[in-house]
Amino acid sequence: MKYFSTRGADQLLSFEETVLAGLAPDGGLYIPEHVPSLPDNWQTAWKDFSFVDLSVAVLSLYISPEEISQSELRALVEKSYSTFRHPDVTPLKELTDKTYVLELFHGPTFAFKDVALQLLGNLFEFFLKRRNASKAPGEQPERLTVVGATSGDTGSAAIYGLRNKANISIFILHPKGRVSPIQEAQMTTVTDANVHNLAVKGTFDDCQDIVKSLFADREFNTAHRLGAVNSINWARILAQTVYYFLSYFHLRRQIPDADEIEIQYVVPTGNFGDILAGYYAKRMGLPIGRLGVATNANDILARFWKSGAYEKVDSSAEASVPAAGGASDGKQATDASGVRETLSPAMDILVSSNFERLLWYLAFEGAAQGDDVASRKKAASATIADWMSKVKSDGRVQVPVAVLELARRDFFAERVSDEETLETIKYYFESDAHYIADPHTAVGLCAARRVAAQNPPQTHQVVLSTAHPAKFSEAVTRALQGSPSFNFERDVLPPEFKGLLERERRVIDVEAAQVDLVKKVIEKYAAPTASEVGTSV
Ligand SMILES: *Cc1c(COP(=O)(O)O)cnc(C)c1O
Numbered sequence: 001m002k003y004f005s006t007r008g009a010d011q012l013l014s015f016e017e018t019v020l021a022g023l024a025p026d027g028g029l030y031i032p033e034h035v036p037s038l039p040d041n042w043q044t045a046w047k048d049f050s051f052v053d054l055s056v057a058v059l060s061l062y063i064s065p066e067e068i069s070q071s072e073l074r075a076l077v078e079k080s081y082s083t084f085r086h087p088d089v090t091p092l093k094e095l096t097d098k099t100y101v102l103e104l105f106h107g108p109t110f111a112f113k114d115v116a117l118q119l120l121g122n123l124f125e126f127f128l129k130r131r132n133a134s135k136a137p138g139e140q141p142e143r144l145t146v147v148g149a150t151s152g153d154t155g156s157a158a159i160y161g162l163r164n165k166a167n168i169s170i171f172i173l174h175p176k177g178r179v180s181p182i183q184e185a186q187m188t189t190v191t192d193a194n195v196h197n198l199a200v201k202g203t204f205d206d207c208q209d210i211v212k213s214l215f216a217d218r219e220f221n222t223a224h225r226l227g228a229v230n231s232i233n234w235a236r237i238l239a240q241t242v243y244y245f246l247s248y249f250h251l252r253r254q255i256p257d258a259d260e261i262e263i264q265y266v267v268p269t270g271n272f273g274d275i276l277a278g279y280y281a282k283r284m285g286l287p288i289g290r291l292g293v294a295t296n297a298n299d300i301l302a303r304f305w306k307s308g309a310y311e312k313v314d315s316s317a318e319a320s321v322p323a324a325g326g327a328s329d330g331k332q333a334t335d336a337s338g339v340r341e342t343l344s345p346a347m348d349i350l351v352s353s354n355f356e357r358l359l360w361y362l363a364f365e366g367a368a369q370g371d372d373v374a375s376r377k378k379a380a381s382a383t384i385a386d387w388m389s390k391v392k393s394d395g396r397v398q399v400p401v402a403v404l405e406l407a408r409r410d411f412f413a414e415r416v417s418d419e420e421t422l423e424t425i426k427y428y429f430e431s432d433a434h435y436i437a438d439p440h441t442a443v444g445l446c447a448a449r450r451v452a453a454q455n456p457p458q459t460h461q462v463v464l465s466t467a468h469p470a471k472f473s474e475a476v477t478r479a480l481q482g483s484p485s486f487n488f489e490r491d492v493l494p495p496e497f498k499g500l501l502e503r504e505r506r507v508i509d510v511e512a513a514q515v516d517l518v519k520k521v522i523e524k525y526a527a528p529t530a531s532e533v534g535t536s537v
Pocket of ligand 1: 111272273347467
């Protein structure tokens, strides 16, 4: 299996090259040369597979055995998911007879990004080790310097994915004092020598700008072989397809007339990575219904499914007068770039980076059917390059009606306000299930409930649960403070979080949001040896 960019279908890369590159040089995202179909007997052969078995089965359809053998792949996957606390890795829980949550937060940082980043870290290490093993004695080993900015969630999952990996250093910038205490503690209490937390005096945008400048600096980039672990990395999408299969089998096992039901997945969505994995599963042949995109007030995707316009700023809302009394959403603070601050911060985005991959498939299906596959691929990539340059220059693109119809065939989208998010947390806590959802999961649960009334009666909904409620204690406490039976420490706080705030930390203070200061830190600590340690604060 080879991979090519959504913006140019000519050049083919191996899986290894794809994973190490992240983003394509033309600005596009890598996708597989074709979506593999499932083996004929998958329904019976895979039905009792564990998460690890299913990972090997699904991933090996996308990775040539010449690149990673079955036994190497199994070892990588076993190592990656041994860090999860639940035997199912991603367990399915029943909330009502038609509603289930697929809990993706049983990894080291209690959020769904662990599923992908635990594997990605091991893949990086595997590739570098192999490259270095073939080097002559005395030759410089290949190293990778991973640099990223975080407002909280992604940073800790990346750190836990890469801690203690050979030949890799990781530098994560966060805005000093502006991430939640739990998230800050999760990141800075990792004291492995290859992990460097930079507390930058400034905002999250400052941190992101610094990271962008570092990547744009060719000399610095090449000297340190900068790498990114952001959500567009193909390996992250691939790792996430597995739990759609696992939950499909788990759900069917619980239902007597499983052949009669339709399964509908609803996914709290930001950068469109989690739900895109479901789309790949569906394209491969997993028989599931439409996928539900659930957004918060940062609703570029919900607006796309309404109008076919993919635009950063809601042009229809700008023209309209706010309703009397003001919808709570309208008053929400936005940061300098226009992102709205919500109670589900991991979904606070302006554009959805992985959405480009879906657009490619829609453009491909919409391309002239008579042409051969190679020409249609080329045409699709040209269309995507055109659409994306419009988004860049005009802030928007309007896709043809036929493309929007294709999108509606496989997806629906709903926007959920903060108020509804809080109500939903309360609703499920007070329901018979007595379930405490985090605010991201609640966005998904709310969207699911909204569409449930229109679903055919045989529909069963699976809502992806993306974070443990303890990570977002403010929202959860706010939603449940009126419930007399609620006690945060007893009902939510996992034992692993107790004492976290008091643990030893390692963090490097960066006194101003300046690229040069960050460069100095990276120059000092990249390619660490055991004796090198950061500044203890
Ligand atoms: C990243 C994240 C999301 C959004 O996932 P995407 O793949 O970006 O759509 C949702 N919830 C939580 C808790 C996350 O960390």
